[in-house]
Amino acid sequence: MKTAEIKRRFLAHFEANGHTVVPSAPLPAIDDPNLLFINAGMVQFVPYFLGQRTPAFSRAVSVQKCIRTPDIDEVGKTSRHGTFFQMNGNFSFGDYFKEEAIRLAWELSTNPIEKGGFGLDPERIWPTVYLDDDEAFGMWQAIGVPAERIVRRGKKDNWWHMGIAGPGGTCSELFYDRGPEYGAEGGPEVDEDRYMEYWNLVFMQYEITDVKSKEVFTIVEDLPKKNIDTGMGLERVASILQGVDNLYEIDEVKPILARAAELTGKTYGAHSGHEAGKSHPDDVRLRVIADHVRTALMLIGDGVTPSNEGRGYVLRRIMRRAIRSMRLLGWEAPALPELLPVARDCMSPSYPELATDFERISKYAYAEEETFLSTLRAGETILDTAITDAKKSGGSKLGGAQAFQLHDTYGFPIDLTLEIAAEKGLEVDQEGFRRLMADQRNRAKADAAARKTGHADLSAYRTVLDAGGPIEFTGYQEVTRESR
Ligand code: ATP
Ligand code: MG
Ligand code: MG
Ligand code: MG
Structure with a gap:
């Protein structure tokens, strides 16, 4: 049924x-x-x-x-x-x-x-x-x-x-x-x-x-x-x-999984029996991809867009996990243009607005993937080198400074660093990472405070002063008087 x-x-x-x-x-x-x-x-x-x-x-x-x-x-x-x-x-x-x-x-x-x-x-x-x-x-x-x-x-x-x-x-x-x-x-x-x-x-x-x-x-x-x-x-x-083993194999989800398997050249279910928890990691990844692509479609369909906070951040993480899973299975090109239309075709019989609104939905999705792929390309090699170095020197931890640099210079989110490091059997010095983040925040605060108190770079005003002489600032008195 x-x-x-x-x-x-x-x-x-x-x-x-x-x-x-x-x-x-x-x-x-x-x-x-x-x-x-x-x-x-x-x-x-x-x-x-x-x-x-x-x-x-x-x-x-x-x-x-x-x-x-x-x-x-x-x-x-x-x-x-x-x-x-x-x-x-x-x-x-x-x-x-x-x-x-x-x-x-x-x-x-x-x-x-x-x-x-x-x-x-x-x-x-x-x-x-x-x-x-x-x-x-x-x-x-x-x-x-x-x-x-x-x-x-x-x-x-x-x-x-x-x-x-x-x-x-x-x-x-x-x-x-x-x-x-x-x-x-x-x-x-x-x-x-x-x-x-x-x-x-x-x-x-x-x-x-x-x-x-x-x-x-x-x-x-x-x-x-x-x-x-x-x-x-x-x-x-x-x-x-439908007599299938799990909810990733039902009519509304399986076609996405099948397409992901086709693209990556994996044979889904080749190693698995019926029992969950005993699945081959490739099968788990294919299910994650199918689930997350569908979720992304439904979220963007309901007006959520990828961002760095709140709902948008949940969406971003879900999309990134799907995209990374495709890469881990060997597919390096953009995956969403291949998978999202399949998800749409699965879901639009019940939610026709997904079809009529697909241009908007896919625009957000594909742009997010492009950005993420370039972040990955920039950071992945550096992360890989850092991981190899850490392993070579016999450590089980990736330094906080490296995690911070990845974040600061390459826009590599810490959760991604954690995830990739964990896959390679390494921990990350999160303490150290947090300390550097806090230092950076404090520096930013100090800069902002300096700007407020005027102890900042005022050279831009020098030309005004030189041209017109000093101006008496009466703002405080005027405002105080007005507000009385
Ligand atoms: P489980 O114990 O299996 O995690 P639950 O007790 O958390 O399920 P409920 O909060 O009782 O689930 O939700 C009502 C119904 O919604 C469940 O009986 C189940 O059929 C369905 N459901 C809950 N969580 C999920 C999920 N993550 N995916 C699919 N269906 C779900
Ligand atoms: Mg329950
Ligand atoms: Mg329950
Ligand atoms: Mg539950």
């Missing part, structure tokens, strides 16, 4: 059950000072959950574009983490609660394909519940899941909150058993790759504060109303229904 069809069925199922279809919010989380990017379907509904605003509907359904940069190190290594993904979600604002949320999720998961469902084998679904949530446990039993497949888990997995003060509650997650070829038996507690989480049902009923960690926080009070917030990973369900 195509990803677009899974999305369509999800929306249709919940629409038929009284939910209003709400479009995805754009990726930049502009209304939320605590978030750079939307990372879940519920984010755009927070004011409704907190009772601060009243929605025009009590049930909603959406397919939200999400970015999760904290998952970046998992990309390509697990079978289920993308930096960009789409979260299908159904929401109840003080309308239905646990029982109906469980029933609606179960029906869509297990209803036969010809009846509009996903046709998942009920015997492969493992629900989890919070430790003492006997209510949810009983509801799963009533629906037909045997007790031995319902797993009780603690706060780390089955208590949901946003990581900051706000709404929260216990949750129940659905895991799908992909079979023995994907790992060890025994349920999600044993192997979260074989048993893949695909849907999280949050029973949101508290307002919490003092959030110290996932597991340490204080419940302030009950929310004005009980709510439901669910998130189903569209790509994860696609990987199940």
